[in-house]
Each structure stands twice: as structure tokens, then as C-alpha cells.
Amino acid sequence: MFEQLGLIGCGLMGGSFALALKRAGLVRRIVGYSKSPSTTERARQLGVIDIEAPSALLATSGADLVLLAIPVAATEATLKAIRHLLTPNTLVMDVGSTKRDVVDAARRVLKMDMGGFVPCHPITGREVSGVENADPHLYVGKRVVLTPIERTRTQKLDQATTLWQALGCEVLRMSPEAHDAAFAAVSHLPHLIAFALMNSITGQAHGDSFLSLAGPGFRDFSRIAASDPQMWRDVLLANREELAAQSALFRQALDTFDQLIAAGQADELELLINRASHARASWSAATAGKV
Amino acid sequence: MFEQLGLIGCGLMGGSFALALKRAGLVRRIVGYSKSPSTTERARQLGVIDIEAPSALLATSGADLVLLAIPVAATEATLKAIRHLLTPNTLVMDVGSTKRDVVDAARRVLKMDMGGFVPCHPITGREVSGVENADPHLYVGKRVVLTPIERTRTQKLDQATTLWQALGCEVLRMSPEAHDAAFAAVSHLPHLIAFALMNSITGQAHGDSFLSLAGPGFRDFSRIAASDPQMWRDVLLANREELAAQSALFRQALDTFDQLIAAGQADELELLINRASHARASWSAATAGKV
Numbered sequence A, B: 001m002f003e004q005l006g007l008i009g010c011g012l013m014g015g016s017f018a019l020a021l022k023r024a025g026l027v028r029r030i031v032g033y034s035k036s037p038s039t040t041e042r043a044r045q046l047g048v049i050d051i052e053a054p055s056a057l058l059a060t061s062g063a064d065l066v067l068l069a070i071p072v073a074a075t076e077a078t079l080k081a082i083r084h085l086l087t088p089n090t091l092v093m094d095v096g097s098t099k100r101d102v103v104d105a106a107r108r109v110l111k112m113d114m115g116g117f118v119p120c121h122p123i124t125g126r127e128v129s130g131v132e133n134a135d136p137h138l139y140v141g142k143r144v145v146l147t148p149i150e151r152t153r154t155q156k157l158d159q160a161t162t163l164w165q166a167l168g169c170e171v172l173r174m175s176p177e178a179h180d181a182a183f184a185a186v187s188h189l190p191h192l193i194a195f196a197l198m199n200s201i202t203g204q205a206h207g208d209s210f211l212s213l214a215g216p217g218f219r220d221f222s223r224i225a226a227s228d229p230q231m232w233r234d235v236l237l238a239n240r241e242e243l244a245a246q247s248a249l250f251r252q253a254l255d256t257f258d259q260l261i262a263a264g265q266a267d268e269l270e271l272l273i274n275r276a277s278h279a280r281a282s283w284s285a286a287t288a289g290k291v
Helices: A012-023 A037-045 A056-060 A072-085 A100-116 A154-166 A176-202 A207-211 A216-226 A229-238 A240-262 A266-287 B012-023 B037-045 B056-060 B072-085 B100-116 B154-166 B176-202 B207-211 B216-226 B229-238 B240-262 B266-287
Strands: A002-008 A027-033 A065-068 A091-094 A120-122 A143-146 A170-173 B002-008 B027-033 B065-068 B091-094 B120-122 B143-146 B170-173
Touching: A002 A012, A002 A056, A002 A072, A012 A027, A027 A037, A027 A056, A056 A072, A065 A072, A072 A100, A072 A229, A091 A100, A091 A154, A100 A176, A100 A229, A120 A154, A143 A154, A154 A170, A176 A207, A176 A216, A176 A229, A176 A240, A176 B176, A176 B207, A176 B216, A176 B240, A176 B266, A207 B176, A216 B176, A216 B216, A216 B266, A229 A240, A229 B240, A229 B266, A240 A266, A240 B176, A240 B229, A240 B240, A266 B176, A266 B216, A266 B229, B002 B012, B002 B056, B002 B072, B012 B027, B027 B037, B027 B056, B056 B072, B065 B072, B072 B100, B072 B229, B091 B100, B091 B154, B100 B176, B100 B229, B120 B154, B143 B154, B154 B170, B176 B207, B176 B216, B176 B229, B176 B240, B229 B240, B240 B266
Parallel strands: A002 A027, A002 A065, A065 A091, A143 A170, B002 B027, B002 B065, B065 B091, B143 B170
Antiparallel strands: A120 A143, B120 B143
16 A cells, blocks of 8 residues: 555556556555646546646655656656655656666666666557546556666565556566567557558548548557657657667568569468468467457 | 349358348348368358359359459459359449459450449458358448449449448449559558568567567557458559559658657657647547448
8 A cells, every 4th residue: 555646647647557546445645747737637627636736746745656657758857856755665667668768767867766766668558648538447457567677676676566466467577678679669660650651641642532441450550640649759769779670670571572562473472471460360369368 | 132142252251241141131042152162161051151052153153143252363263264154134243452453354354244243342351261250240330332334334333332231331432443542552551561560570589579568559550460361462462553652652651750760850750640640530530430
């Protein structure tokens, strides 16, 4: 049981965490802060937080648990704003989709005191954002990746692990580097591709009429293109090296397809599609229920 | 009411059409043929067809409605195999995802007798294939694009329109050329990208471990990668010119993103993501319930 959650960022991820924590009976009060005062007010009106704080520092005051649920590029400034009120007892976590940049920011700001910071990435989300869409079940049955570093205190890591498990999550641990490499491939690049495809279509003379014909395959494929622009701007920039590497590999794979299609090489083309189809079907079977 | 449906191809699309037609009480008997005798037998065991035919010609014998539900590259050979038993009374339709190649094949084979052939593309599907997944509701509430040419008989076009409407579909009409241009952008390219992304990931040393971390965004984005390899081999080859044009436009859009990311141009990047996000949200609102 935590005495106070200092929630910094009352959007979809932060708001859902607050609701989940309340629902699990794991917190006495939630003091929330968002950059936009109207968001903070809305969060209180919706019962997502109990008390509005006018600054990140005041949300941190008295908190034994602090969650940063903000675009990752805001991590450093936010940690600077709150570090004076962090105690050795405070557990600080984030929910950012990239981890190297977040860990680097924490190193720079917290220095010797970063043992209480546990970097987290819950593998969940929705294509809508905002506190209005906060959902106490957003984390249930999902996986959370923790990326501790050598200075992370074991007690804090265990506390974070227990907390996520109490919310119904499966907890995984890996290095920030391994995390960012993997998510460049399976999350950041797919988002980038979905954004680029939408813009490619709408940039054409008949784009709107093309879109009016799109079906269920397009619906699922392009769903992530509706994701939050600020959040994804930061993620794509923060992980740019790994993303560029994945983008290059993807272009090579696309080149291979384009060449086979241009040359009319039906058998080789079918082999490549078959490989993709099998891989996707195997993935689906292996992750059933977890994703 | 049709006397006999000659179903050529008893897979997901054909099998679902048969079940839908039966359910609507629009056909007395269904004679089915698939290239693989075991599929035809399975279709009869499942009650999708009433009678197994050992050839496409025998499925056509006595049919006043013939549906080609086969990979599009098989259209020409199949029409050749059945043309001797087509009468002026027979309505022939296909369900192929490309239309120019299908219409060209019909022109070559049926020549002056192609007035009874109505090219159709129902905008529906699933990432699983096979008669075992046939679903009488697959077409309900979905759109069907008919691409008649000047020689298509009005009476047959109206008959096809009425038939699809009776199955719960919204019927659209356009030229084969306009159809193929639109679907290159909103269907064929997304499939190609999804295949390429899967192969790009699985071709890497840590690809399997990356995939084990993928979440709900990846799940939706990559769903179409599990599509039927033979069917998609034919679609990508049949529409290769339009697909190449769309692939080039997509690469340009991706280049623009890559350049902004490499240069760290956060504001411009957010603008581009915002444009994509808005376009996807607008599409979703405009097509709600139809897709």
C-alpha cells in the first residue's frame, strides 16, 4: 500500500495507472499534475486523481510513489523539477516507450540518487489518448519491461515488480539497450511506417477517394497511425539510431519484394510471402492471450 | 432465387459466399469444385456445398450462377475450362482483389460472350484462409465493388447488384482501372509492407526475441501478413504497375520522415505525425460501421 501517488502526466497511460492502482486498493491518495491545467482538472472531475497539483514538484511532495507518464523528451526537465522532494523512500517509475534516453536523463539529473528510479515500459496502449480514455484495465494481462541499471536498488526493483504484478502484469527485465533495439523493430518502425503510409495516400490527388474504399485489412494495419503525435515525435527521435537501422533492413526486405514483383518471379515471391505468413501465424500462436 | 451455384474454389471467400447464399435462401443447390479434391470433400462434409464436382466444367454444368473464388492468376484457365457450358442465362462473377487482369482474361476467353460476366471485389476477408473458416456473415455489412465494362449486359449487372445487396452488402461501381489504382494504395501496398516487415524482423539474429516482445500495436499492424500466400502472390503480380507507383510514393513519405528524424527536427516531425494521425482518425469516423 502506498500513501501517495504523485502522478505526473494525467493522459491515457498515467490516468489508467491511477485508476488501476485505486481499483487494486494499493494507494491512499493520488495527487496529479498535467502540463495543461484543464487536463489536471478534468482528471479530478473524472475521479482519476484526488487532488490537483499546480506543479510536478507539488505532486511529488509527500509521495512515496511517483509515476512519470509524459512524452519521453520531458523526462529530464521533469526530474530536475522534482528531485529536491525525492527521498530514499520514494519509488519513481516512468512508462516511456524508449529506455536508453530515459535512463540517460535520470543519470544526468539524479546522479548518485538514481537508485530509486525504476525505468518501466508497459507494453500496452490504445490509438486514442487523453484522460477521457483512461481505463483501469489497460494494464491487466499485459507485459511490463523493467530496464534497471547497475545503480538501481534491488529493493526498489522488487517493489516495482510486485506493484506491476499486483496490477495483473507479467514483468520482464532487460537492459535499456536491448529494450530499445527490440522495440525499434516491433513498435517504433511499424508506427513510422503507418504514419508514412497515411501521408503517402492523403498526399495524392485521389487519396481521399482511395481511402473511402479501404477495408478491414487497412483498418487494422493503419490503426497505430492515429497514435498521439507528441508522444511519438519523442519516441522516434529518442531511438533514432536503432530506428534507422531497422528502417534500412525493412527497405532491403521491401526492395527484394519489389524486384521479384517487377521480374514476375512468382515462385520466389510466393516463398517470401509464405515465410512472412508463417512467421505471423507462429507469433500469433505463441503470444495468444498475452497481446 | 438461383437454381444452381457452380462454386469454383471452395476456400474462405467462396465457402463464405456459399453459406451466405444458402442462409439467404437464394439458391436450390450448390455444386462445388476445388483444385484439391480433399478441399472439395471437406466443403461437402461441412455443408458448404451440396455436391462435389470433379472439375470446374462439371460444377458449371446446369448452373445459372457461377462464382470464381480462386487466385486471380487462375482466372483465364478456369474460364477456358468452363466456357462451353456457359449460357446467355448464366451469371458469372469473381471475387478477385484485382480487376484489370481479371477483365482482360475474361475478354480474351469469352470474347463476344462476356456480357454475362460481372467482375466483383467484395471488400472483406480474414487473415485465415480455407473452407474451415468459411463464415456466412463474412459479407454482411461490407462493400462490394463491381467493375463492369462496356460489354457487360445491364441485366446481368443489375442481377449481380441485387444478389450482393440481398447478402447485406453495399454495392459500388467503378472502372477496373480506378479500382486497381485505389486498392494498390489501400490494400496491396499495406500487404506488401506487412510481408516485408515480418521478413525483415525474422531475418535478423535477434528477430525471434524481438518478436516475443511485440504488443497490441504490432498485432494489428501485422495481422494482414498472415494472409494467404498464393492469393497474394497473384494480386501483387497482377497489379504490379499500380503497386510500384504506390510503393515509390510510400518510400518518398518514409524518406521525408527518416530525414526529419536524422536531423532531429522535432516540430516538423510532429506536424507530419499529426497529419497522419488526423487522417487516420477522420477515416475511422467516416467509415464507422462499414469497415
